[in-house]
Amino acid sequence: MAGQDFQRREILRVMAMAAVASHFPGFSKWAFAAAHPGASGTQIRPAKYSPLFFNEQEYALVEKLTDLIIPSDDTPGARDAGVAEFVDFMIAHDSARQYSFRTGLTWLNAHSEKLSGKPFLELSTEQQQSVLEPLAYKAKFRPGEEDGQQFLAKMREITAQGFYTTEIGYKELDNPALRLYAESPACPHKDDSEHKHLPAPIW
C-alpha cells in the first residue's frame, strides 16, 4: 500500500545519504547543514574548514560576502549552511572561474580602500552594505564599478546555489521536495480558479 511505499522510500533515501556522507571528508558545516535538526551528533562543532582554493584572507572575505548576501536573520542564513565551503569547493574544481573570483576579491578590497581607506573586512557591517549597494542594484549603479557589479552577480549566483541546495535552504523555502505525496497534488483553491481572493501572503 501507499503508506508502506513511502516508508520504504524514506529508508532508501536515508541509506543513500549514509552511503554518500562517507565520500565527503574534510567538510565541516556541509554535513551538518544536511543533517536533520535534533539528530544525534549535530551539536558537536566540527574542526575548522581548510580551504582548497582560497587563502585564509580570501576565504574569510568569501564567507563574509555569503553572509551579507543571505544573512542569518529570523531564519538561518548562508553562514549557518556552510555556503563558503561550497563556494571554495566548486571554484577549486572549476579552473574556468578561478581567475575571476580571485580578481573579484582583490577588486573589492582595493575598492574598499579607495572609498574608506580600509580593506572590506575591517569595515562595519553598515559600511560593507553601502559598498555593495551600488553593485547589487541596477538603479544605484555607479559608472566605473562594472567589474564589481559582475563579481557580485557571480558571488550571488554561487551563494544562492550553495544555500538553496542544503536542507537549511530547503526549509527556508518550505521546499515541497521535503515531502512525498499519495495523490497528484491539486490546487486547494476550488472556488477561486482565478486566484483573486487568496489568503494574505505568509511572507
Next chain:
Amino acid sequence: MAKQIYDVIVIGTGAGGGMAIKTLCEAGLKVCALNAGRRLDPKKDFRNHRMPWDMKFRSFGDPAKRRADDPGFVDAEWVDGVWEHEIPFTTAPGTKWMWPRCFAVGGKTNFWGRSSARFGDIDFRAASLDGYDVDWPVTYEEIAPYYSRVERMIGVSSSVQNRPSNPDGEYLPPFNFRCLDHILQKGAEKIGVPYLHDRISQLTENHEGFPACHYCGACTFGCDTGSFFSSPWRFLPKAEATKNLELRTNALAKNVLVDKNGMASGVAYIDRKTKQEIEVYGRAVVVAASCVESTRIMLNSKSRYWPNGIANSSGQLGKNLCDHLYGESAHGYLPQLLGQPSFPDFVSDNTIVWMPRWQNLKNPREEKFIRGYSVYPGGGCSEFPWYAIGAEGFGSAYKREVKRRYPTPVGFTIQAPSLRQDTNFVDIDPEVKDPYGIPVARIHFQWGENVLKMWEHSKEVCAEVIRQAGGVYEGSDDEPLMPGWSLHETGTCRMGNDPKQAVTNRFGQTHDVPNLYVCDASVFLNCTDKTTTISIMTFTLRTCEHMIEKFRRGEPLAKS
C-alpha cells in the same frame, strides 16, 4: 560447431527496440538483442530520491566534466555514466547539433519526458492539406487501434479533449491542475488558446502490476518503481520471461551483414569490453538504435549489393532529417501567488499540461507558417529557485524576495516541428572514425524559415497568455535551443509507398531488403507537434505483427 541463427536480431532496446523484442519474443520468435551499453540497476543507478546535498557537487555536476552541449541532465550527478561520450560525431560547417545518447539498456526511455500524444490525420495528411512534401503512407484509422493497445500496455494519464488535431486515447485519470494551471488557463482562454492536460505516460493509478506514481518529481533521473513507462521496467522482463531473448550488452552495432543475395543475414558488432568484432546471425534484422544512429549503421553497411549503404537504392537514407525546435517562448511570474505557501508544482517534472497545436486548424494556411506547434507551460515551486540567480539585491530583502517569489515563476517551452529540406541530412564523415574504427555520423542541419516563424509567433502568444492571466511577462529566449536538444530527430529512413522516394514501406520494412526493418523515429516523415516515443512504440507494434505474420507463413523474406 554450426553457427547459431536467431529468428531476429534487434539493434537497440529503447522504445522501438524494447517493443520489438517484447512483441517478437511473445510470438515465440528467438531474438538476439544488441545494446551498446550496460544494463542499469534501478537500486544502484537511479539516485532520484537523493537530495542535492547528498551529491558531491550538489547535483550541479563536476564543473571540470560539464560539456557545453549538455542539456542539463546528461552530466548531472543523478545518473552517472550512462550517456554516450566515447562515440563522436561531426557537424558540417555552420551546423550546430547536440546529440545526447543514452547507451544504457532501455536507452532514453529510462529518463524520457513521458509526453505521449497520438499523431492524427492532420499530421499524416498534412501534405494534402497545405501542399508541402508528401503524405504519410498510413491513415489514422489504421494506426488508432495500435495506439489504444500501447496506451493500455504502458498506462497514459490524460483527459478526453475532443480535438481531432490531437486525437483522444484510452487514458488513466489525469494529473490535477496546480494553482498556476488554473490561472494560466484563464489567460489562455481569453485569447482562444487551449490549455489542457498533457497525455503523459505516468501512472495516476496502479496499472499492470506497477504502482501509481509517488510524485517525487525526479522522473528525468529514472524511476525506482516503474511508475512511468520505460523499456527495462515494462518490456524487457516480459520478453525475458518467454526465454526467447538473448540480450548482449556493451555490443556496439557496426553494420548489417548480407547474404549472397544482398538480403540481411545478421549484424556485426563490437564487444566494447574486449574490443573484438563479433557477428551474430538472424533471419531478419530490426534496426532500432534511434534515428541518427540507425542511419549511421545502415550507411556503414556497404557491400557490393549496397554500395551506398544497405536499403539505399532510393538515395534517401540519411536525407530528410527533421527535429523539434525547443526554446523558452516566454517567462514571467504570477503576482497572485506572491508570498503564498509553497506547493508541489514539480511532481511530474513539469509535464502536467500542454497547449496543443491551435494554429492552422480550420484553414491550413491561416498563419504566416504552415503546420503548427505545441507549447508546454510549467513553473511554480521547483526544487531549485532558478530566478534567485537573476534577482538583484542582497541581504534580508533579497532572501525575503526569493521566498516571496517561490510559487510564482512561469515559463513556456515551444515544441515546433522543422520540415524536410534538402540541406538537412546525415551522412558518414569520410575522415573521422570512432575509437573502434567505425566511421562516424556527420550532421548537416539548419532551422528552416517555417519553424523560425513558429518560434516568433509563439513568443507573442505566450507573452500574451501571461499578461491575460494577470501575470508579469519578463522576457523570451533570444535564440531557440541548439538543434538536437529535443532528442526528437526523425525522417532519415522515411516511410513511403514509392521505393524511389522512401527507404521503408508503410510497415517500416525496407523496400530493398524485405527482411530488414526500421523501428524508430527515423521512419517518420517529420516530428509533427507531438512527441515521438509513443508513436515509435505504436508503429513498432504494427511492424512486428506484420513481421510475425510473415514468419508464421514461413516467408520472412517476402515483400509486403
